[in-house]
Structure formats: structure tokens, C-alpha cells
Amino acid sequence: MSHELHNPIPIKHKYFTPGVFVLVILAINGLVFLMGRFFFGIGAVTNLNNQYPWGLWIGVDVAAGVALAAGGFTTAALGHIMHKDEYHSIIRPALLTAMLGYTFVAIGVFVDIGRWYFIWHPLIMWNGNSALFEVGICVMIYVTVLYIEFLPVVTERFIGKVNLPGFLSGLNKIVDKVLRLLDKGLSKTMFIFIIAGVVLSSLHQSSLGTLMVIAGPKMHPLWQTPVLPLLFLLSAVAVGFPMVIFESLIASRSLGLKPEMPVLSKLGSMIAPLLGIYLAFKIGDMFIRETFVYLAEFNTASVMFTIEMLFGVIIPLRMFLSTKVLKSPLFLFIASALVVLGVLLNRINNFVVAYTPPYSTESYFPSFGEISVTVGFVAILVLVYRFIVLNFPVISLPGRQTAPQSKYTIRGVK
Amino acid sequence: MPGKSRRDFLKSSALIGAGVAGISTTAKAGPDNILSEDRMGVLVDTTVCVGCRNCEWACKDAHNLPAGNLESYEDRKVLDTKRRPDHTALTVVNEYASGKNSNLPVDVKVQCMHCDHPACVSACIVGAFSKHENGAVTWDTDMCIGCRYCMAACPFQIPAFEYEKALNPMIMKCDFCIDRTKEGKVPACVSICPVEALTYGTRTELVKIARDRIKRNPDRYVDHIFGEYEVGGTSWMYLANKEFTELDFPKLGEKPAPGVSESIQHGIFAYFVPPVSLYALLGGIMWISKRRKELDEEIK
Numbered sequence: 001m002s003h004e005l006h007n008p009i010p011i012k013h014k015y016f017t018p019g020v021f022v023l024v025i026l027a028i029n030g031l032v033f034l035m036g037r038f039f040f041g042i043g044a045v046t047n048l049n050n051q052y053p054w055g056l057w058i059g060v061d062v063a064a065g066v067a068l069a070a071g072g073f074t075t076a077a078l079g080h081i082m083h084k085d086e087y088h089s090i091i092r093p094a095l096l097t098a099m100l101g102y103t104f105v106a107i108g109v110f111v112d113i114g115r116w117y118f119i120w121h122p123l124i125m126w127n128g129n130s131a132l133f134e135v136g137i138c139v140m141i142y143v144t145v146l147y148i149e150f151l152p153v154v155t156e157r158f159i160g161k162v163n164l165p166g167f168l169s170g171l172n173k174i175v176d177k178v179l180r181l182l183d184k185g186l187s188k189t190m191f192i193f194i195i196a197g198v199v200l201s202s203l204h205q206s207s208l209g210t211l212m213v214i215a216g217p218k219m220h221p222l223w224q225t226p227v228l229p230l231l232f233l234l235s236a237v238a239v240g241f242p243m244v245i246f247e248s249l250i251a252s253r254s255l256g257l258k259p260e261m262p263v264l265s266k267l268g269s270m271i272a273p274l275l276g277i278y279l280a281f282k283i284g285d286m287f288i289r290e291t292f293v294y295l296a297e298f299n300t301a302s303v304m305f306t307i308e309m310l311f312g313v314i315i316p317l318r319m320f321l322s323t324k325v326l327k328s329p330l331f332l333f334i335a336s337a338l339v340v341l342g343v344l345l346n347r348i349n350n351f352v353v354a355y356t357p358p359y360s361t362e363s364y365f366p367s368f369g370e371i372s373v374t375v376g377f378v379a380i381l382v383l384v385y386r387f388i389v390l391n392f393p394v395i396s397l398p399g400r401q402t403a404p405q406s407k408y409t410i411r412g413v414k
Numbered sequence: 415m416p417g418k419s420r421r422d423f424l425k426s427s428a429l430i431g432a433g434v435a436g437i438s439t440t441a442k443a444g445p446d447n448i449l450s451e452d453r454m455g456v457l458v459d460t461t462v463c464v465g466c467r468n469c470e471w472a473c474k475d476a477h478n479l480p481a482g483n484l485e486s487y488e489d490r491k492v493l494d495t496k497r498r499p500d501h502t503a504l505t506v507v508n509e510y511a512s513g514k515n516s517n518l519p520v521d522v523k524v525q526c527m528h529c530d531h532p533a534c535v536s537a538c539i540v541g542a543f544s545k546h547e548n549g550a551v552t553w554d555t556d557m558c559i560g561c562r563y564c565m566a567a568c569p570f571q572i573p574a575f576e577y578e579k580a581l582n583p584m585i586m587k588c589d590f591c592i593d594r595t596k597e598g599k600v601p602a603c604v605s606i607c608p609v610e611a612l613t614y615g616t617r618t619e620l621v622k623i624a625r626d627r628i629k630r631n632p633d634r635y636v637d638h639i640f641g642e643y644e645v646g647g648t649s650w651m652y653l654a655n656k657e658f659t660e661l662d663f664p665k666l667g668e669k670p671a672p673g674v675s676e677s678i679q680h681g682i683f684a685y686f687v688p689p690v691s692l693y694a695l696l697g698g699i700m701w702i703s704k705r706r707k708e709l710d711e712e713i714k
Binding site: 038039040041043044046048049050051054080081082083085112113114116118121127130131132133134136191194202207210212213214215216217226229355358359 | 577582583703
């Protein structure tokens with residue numbers, strides 16, 4: 001039987017620590033600059049101009065945000081579609097990260113577009129030729145799917161424990177009934193959403209790569225290639241598990257839990273092949289298009305490309321091949337963090353560094369305001385994550401099983 | 415029983431398919447891109463242009479932008495720096511050192527090229543850009559969400575954005591004076607040009623004129639009509655007496671800018687077959703792995 005490692009409960013830990021206060025300050029700082037953007041326009045806060053229409057917010061908040069939320073669909077594929085039950089304990093934290101990640105991607109888009117109040121336009125105004133349209137629609141549907149996938153966590157938290165304050169307490173029974181009904185309905189239909197989530201993710205992770213193809217020669221040849229969509233998909237798949245390990249180890253540390261090493265080591269052992277496939281395609285593409293000649297030049301592009309490939313792919317790939325690394329929380333953390341930073345850097349490179357507009361007089365570097373907003377969003381995301389894992393059954397405590405596993409898996413996919 | 419559920423499945427997938435097909439025919443299927451045989455264009459002869467910048471004034475005047483008085487445009491100091499069109503000026507003139515067989519500086523008017531296969535039309539998330547029958551590429555204010563993908567996509571880096579506006583910032587670019595041409599008038603810049611550096615006519619005719627000029631004055635021109643083939647052809651075309659790259663024109667291939675991205679996009683979504691097949695494949699894997707698990711547990 002396989003229900004040993006799976007027992008998600010709200011973690012008992014105090015919310016505020018010195019680290020949390022730092023995050024709160026960063027969040028407030030970001031919100032101040034965000035107000036500047038909404039009151040005085042994008043130009044008042046960012047360094048964007050007619051030559052550089054897209055900058056840090058699209059590169060990091062949107063593109064990297066989508067990639068780093070890939071843990072959601074990769075673990076769903078592993079745990080639910082391939083039915084590897086031993087990984088069930090990491091699915092919920094990964095799902096929560098994906099849900100929050102995509103929520104902040106949507107907020108990031110909302111902040112970056114000039115006419116935020118028309119963000120719903122793509123729903124009724126279609127342009128099937130546009131890669132951005134595809135990304136937009138897929139992300140909108142996927143966010144909805146993620147929220148549906150998370151609903152069982154909410155029903156599980158409240159079923160039998162509904163306790164509304166004051167005069168609303170009369171509704172306790174009805175709310176409980178609704179939750180039970182919802183739970184039952186979800187458990188029968190959840191597989192539809194889980195498969196949809198994986199399909200939608202594959203679609204928009206790759207279409208995100210198609211985005212810059214149309215920029216043609218404005219993008220540095222080290223990155224500009226017609227196989228960009230495939231590279232984006234492969235790198236997203238490769239970063240999914242490292243991101244889950246990265247977060248899990250940070251969360252255990254911060255919440256004073258024992259790291260879930262048995263699961264994480266096993267998960268880690270699958271990363272090397274995934275990274276290897278990505279590396280093979282990346283290098284293959286480089287040789288077919290003969291772009292390695294650009295590595296002989298010494299400039300920002302070649303340096304950034306080398307850092308991205310060496311520290312983001314090759315070194316962690318070698319690390320994940322070693323059993324010693326897989327068994328050590330510290331090394332596993334370092335290797336995973338390298339992959340995460342590598343993909344982050346890859347998205348920044350694709351959307352910002354590689355982009356060289358023909359008439360720029362000076363190159364773009366994000367303003368203090370842009371960086372503040374991005375850092376602020378990350379801080380808020382971590383704060384919300386912390387709140388949810390302290391109040392909802394997301395993280396599993398190893399070796400404390402109290403009930404049959406079926407009660408705690410995502411309904412419908414025992 | 416399995417037969418029944420299979421039939422149900424087919425029925426529901428047929429319904430979904432019909433739904434998708436229904437939606438896509440009723441909704442506006444992408445932006446217009448009409449390439450008429452008689453589409454208009456402008457031939458810019460940079461060897462004729464004297465850099466008087468009257469076209470800049472006329473353009474602002476025609477588009478209700480603050481234009482100032484025409485005399486102020488006589489100041490040639492402006493030409494010392496290279497400028498780009500933006501939300502205050504949809505066209506600008508830049509000056510370069512003289513070309514072959516001439517001592518006169520070269521003046522180049524810059525504006526939207528009105529591509530035959532525009533990247534902006536293909537890229538725009540809501541299809542706010544349209545290529546019109548008369549050659550103009552225009553933009554619909556009411557649809558735009560301000561994502562600026564058109565700016566990232568444009569091979570000539572033309573669309574400009576009002577970064578300083580908190581509300582209703584607009585994408586701005588030359589609209590080929592579509593309001594004037596509708597009334598049978600020629601574009602404002604063409605009409606004001608005192609030296610006839612700008613020729614307005616059908617694109618086919620302009621190519622003939624340009625070829626003829628190069629043939630008759632081989633010493634005066636380099637043998638290249640910029641815009642004839644670049645990114646699949648543009649409505650605005652240029653003649654010059656030096657290499658176009660020296661005049662800050664981008665070096666571009668002959669393939670339309672949106673070609674690759676559109677074929678990738680349509681490949682991934684060919685009649686929704688790839689996503690639907692992926693869904694079916696994953697569903698199959700899920701069912702098999704679940705069944706295997708159940709069998710394992712029964713054996714135990």
C-alpha cells in the first residue's frame with residue numbers, strides 16, 4: 001500500500017518571523033511604485049520606450065513566471081496521469097505554487113498593458129494568427145482550471161468544520177451541504193481538469209516561445225530560432241521538478257519541518273534526463289544554425305548565453321547525475337536552484353537581452369521602480385503561500401498518516 | 415456498456431467540435447489583410463528630397479497633432495540629430511552625408527512602410543491592426559489593449575506608444591492618411607511636398623517608375639528599390655544614391671515578417687487536432703496506469 005507519505009494538514013507555525021517582515025516591506029515598496037504606474041502611466045515608473053516596448057515585467061513577471069509555475073503540470077502528469085502515488089505529497093504544494101504563480105502572471109500582464117481595463121478584449125476579439133492571443137487565452141483557461149483543481153483543498157478544510165460568525169451561523173449546515181456536494185461533483189470530474197491542465201500548459205508554454213519569433217532579426221541569433229516553442233516547452237518541463245524541490249526545501253526550512261528527502265531524491269533523479277533532452281535540442285539547434293560563431297565574440301549576448309547554459313543547464317545536469325547530490329538536501333537545493341535561475345535567466349535573455357531594436361541609442365536596463373514592482377510581487381506571492389499552507393491542508397507531514405490515503409488525494413484520481 | 419459510453423463520447427466530441435467551428439465562424443476571424451492589385455503606395459526619391467520638413471508639418475496638421483507654424487520648420491539644426499517617429503510626429507526627416515556623384519546631403523523621410531504582409535497585423539492579440547485594400551495599415555483604438563506586441567514585432571520599429579499617459583495611452587503611427595484618401599485626396603505629406611520627392615500611385619506603377627528612373631540615371635541611384643521585396647514588399651518604397659543600410663534602413667530578408675510564426679502557430683493548432691490528440695493520449699495513459707494500479711492491488 002502506498003499511503004504512507006501522504007497526509008496534508010495545515011502546518012502549525014507562527015506567521016510572522018523577521019524574514020516575513022522583510023517580505024512585507026518589499027511588498028509595500030512594490031505597491032507604492034505600482035500606484036505610480038497606475039496614476040502617472042507606464043513611462044513614469046519604467047525605463048521602457050518606443051525601442052524597448054517589453055522589459056523586466058514581461059520577461060520575468062510573465063514569461064519566467066509561467067515557466068517557473070511548470071511544477072504544477074509536471075507533477076500532475078507524474079502523480080495523476082502516470083499514477084505514481086509516491087509523489088502525491090508534492091502535488092498539492094506544486095499546485096498551490098502554480099495557482100499563485102499564474103495568478104501573478106495575470107496580474108503582471110494587467111500591470112504591463114497600457115489599457116488594463118481592456119484586458120478582457122481577447123475573449124471576444126480573436127486573432128488566430130497571434131501567438132500572444134494563444135498564450136492569453138490558454139493562460140486564462142488554465143488559471144481557471146488551477147483554481148478548480150485547488151477547490152478540493154478548500155472543501156477538505158471546511159467540510160464538517162463550517163463555523164460562520166454571528167447570525168450567519170444558521171447557514172452552517174447549508175454551507176456544509178454545498179461543500180459536500182461540490183466535493184462529490186469534483187471528485188467525479190477532476191480527471192477532466194487534470195488532463196486539460198497538462199494540455200493547456202503544453203500549449204501555452206510552447207506558444208510563449210513563439211512570441212519572439214516574429215521579431216525576426218531584431219533578436220540575437222543565439223536565441224532566435226524557429227524551434228523556440230519546442231525549447232520553451234522542454235525547458236519548462238525540465239524546470240518543473242527542480243522548482244518543486246527548491247520550494248519544498250525552502251518551505252521545510254522556514255516552517256521547521258523535516259525535508260521530504262525520500263520523495264525529493266526520487267524526483268531529483270528524473271531531472272538529469274529532462275535537462276539532457278533540453279540541452280541536446282539547444283546544442284543541436286546551435287549547430288544546425290551554426291550560431292556557435294557568436295560565442296567567439298565577447299559581448300553581453302555571448303556572456304549571458306554562456307552563463308545561462310553553463311550554470312543553468314550543464315553544471316546542474318552533472319550534479320543531478322550524482323547519487324551524493326540526490327541524497328544531500330544542501331546539494332539538491334543548490335542543483336535545483338541553479339536550474340531555476342537558469343530558466344529565469346533564459347526567459348530574461350529571450351525577451352530582454354536578445355532583443356536588439358534597430359534604432360536604440362542606449363540599451364535597456366530596468367528602472368528601480370520596475371525592479372521594485374517585480375520583487376514586490378514575488379514577496380506578496382510568498383506571503384500568500386505562507387498564509388495558505390498555515391491554514392489549509394497543503395503540505396504533508398511525513399510519517400504521520402492517520403487516515404486512508406483516498407481521503408486526501410485530489411478527488412477522483414485515487 | 416462500453417459500446418454505449420463510446421457512442422456517448424463520440425456524440426459529445428462531435429458537439430464540442432461543432433461548437434468550436436460555430437464560434438470560429440461567427441466571431442471576427444482575425445484581422446483583415448486584403449492585398450488588392452490596385453493597392454496604392456508612395457515612392458520616396460531621397461535624391462530629390464531637400465529636407466524642408468514640410469511633410470512633418472502637414473502630417474501633424476492632418477492628424478490634429480500640435481504642429482506649430484510652418485516657418486519654424488526651416489530651422490535645419492533639427493537635422494543634426496537622428497530622430498524617430500513617435501506620438502508627437504508620425505513622420506520625421508533625417509539627414510545623412512552625401513552619396514555617390516553628389517555633394518548634397520541625403521534626406522530620408524521616415525514613417526510606417528505599410529507592409530504587404532505586416533507583422534503588426536499578424537501579431538496584434540486582438541486583431542486591432544488591419545491591412546486595407548488601398549494599401550494602408552491602420553489601427554483601431556477601441557480594440558487595443560496596449561500590450562505593445564506590435565512594437566516588438568515591427569521590423570521597422572515604427573509603432574509608438576504614449577508612455578506618459580495613465581489612461582487611454584495610444585499606439586501611434588502613420589495611417590497613410592486613410593481619412594483623406596477615402597475622400598479622393600492624396601496623403602498630406604505627398605500633397606505638400608514642394609519638390610515632388612514623394613510620388614503617390616498604385617504600387618505596380620510605382621515599381622515601374624522606380625525601375626525606369628534607375629535605368630535612365632544609373633549614376634544617380636544605387637540599383638535597389640527598398641521596399642520592393644523587403645519583408646515581402648511594402649507600400650512605401652525608396653530610391654537612394656547610397657546603400658540603404660548607410661541610411662539606417664534595417665537589413666531585411668524577402669520573406670514576410672510573420673511567415674515563420676504563423677506557420678508554427680497554425681501547425682500547433684491545425685484544426686485543433688494536436689491539442690485534442692494530446693488530450694486523448696494523456697487520457698489513455700491515465701486510464702491504463704489506473705487500471706494497472708488496481709490490478710496490482712487485487713493481486714496483493
